[in-house]
Amino acid sequence: MSNSAFIKSSIAKKYWMALTGLFLCLFLVGHLLGNLQLIFSTGEEGRRVFNEYAYFMTHNPAIKVLSYLTYFSILFHAIDGIALFVQNKKARPVAYAYSKPSANSSIPSRYMALLGTLVLVFIATHMSNFWWKMKYTEEIPLHSYFAKTDKDFGDTTYAKVFETKEFYYSQTGPIPKDTAATTVKGLDIMVKGTNLKYGSGFKDLHTVVLQYFSKQNKSESGIPVGLLGTIFYVFSMAVLSFHLWHGFASAFQSLGLNHPTYTPLIKTFGRAFSVVVPGLFAIIPVFLYLIS
Numbered sequence: 001m002s003n004s005a006f007i008k009s010s011i012a013k014k015y016w017m018a019l020t021g022l023f024l025c026l027f028l029v030g031h032l033l034g035n036l037q038l039i040f041s042t043g044e045e046g047r048r049v050f051n052e053y054a055y056f057m058t059h060n061p062a063i064k065v066l067s068y069l070t071y072f073s074i075l076f077h078a079i080d081g082i083a084l085f086v087q088n089k090k091a092r093p094v095a096y097a098y099s100k101p102s103a104n105s106s107i108p109s110r111y112m113a114l115l116g117t118l119v120l121v122f123i124a125t126h127m128s129n130f131w132w133k134m135k136y137t138e139e140i141p142l143h144s145y146f147a148k149t150d151k152d153f154g155d156t157t158y159a160k161v162f163e164t165k166e167f168y169y170s171q172t173g174p175i176p177k178d179t180a181a182t183t184v185k186g187l188d189i190m191v192k193g194t195n196l197k198y199g200s201g202f203k204d205l206h207t208v209v210l211q212y213f214s215k216q217n218k219s220e221s222g223i224p225v226g227l228l229g230t231i232f233y234v235f236s237m238a239v240l241s242f243h244l245w246h247g248f249a250s251a252f253q254s255l256g257l258n259h260p261t262y263t264p265l266i267k268t269f270g271r272a273f274s275v276v277v278p279g280l281f282a283i284i285p286v287f288l289y290l291i292s
Helices: 003-008 010-035 043-059 061-091 112-136 205-212 225-254 262-291
Strands: 144-153 159-170 173-176 182-185 188-191 197-200
Touching: 010 043, 010 061, 010 225, 010 262, 043 061, 043 112, 043 205, 061 112, 112 205, 112 225, 159 197, 173 197, 205 225, 225 262
Parallel strands: none
Antiparallel strands: 144 159, 159 173, 182 188, 188 197
């Protein structure tokens, strides 16, 4: 078989499906660990931790390389899956006279194309709501917070009063948020009317996520966007769970990694993975909605 024929073959497509799928499983674990900070890190400290994590994920050079690899894997996995589906349909244009798929395959395995398509719709929606705004728009404001400061009045009395001021949380320390003296360009906090920079801030993705999955998030006509967003997220994680139920173990099978001892362990681990990881993802928006 020539190289071009092998690349176009269903075997090659299954190899690529398996490799990209397993890589995306690793991505899911890393993404989950970052998102769980929304639950386990609370208050202003939790806000800082999550926004620093979001900054790291969009600016670290090594993470950028992994991000591009992730984007490629998502697209290739989806396109390859569609190509396999079409190729299998062409190979069997006429259905069997008698077919009882339930006896030979699980429900998730028979609907992998549909499940994968639904997951792709979720990814596109999720990225437009958060990733796109984080990376390419100015819709997300910089992280700022209120703190009490003291000020001396008079050199003889040393009397002190406390006043509450708003500060930018920046990489170089607190910067007073004074619209008369500062202006923001991207992440840079500038001296107004000059090219001098006080420092660089962090986009407040934490607040955007909490506001999106909240009871207060409603449209002008009263549609509960926060509730619908939460339901859609949970539904999508259920779809992902079914997709992984079959896909995790079948990836190893496609790569030819079958063994009487290890294959049952891989199947058990894959099923646990398909329940635990999407389940933990689903808990996050539900938790945020309930406490909002």
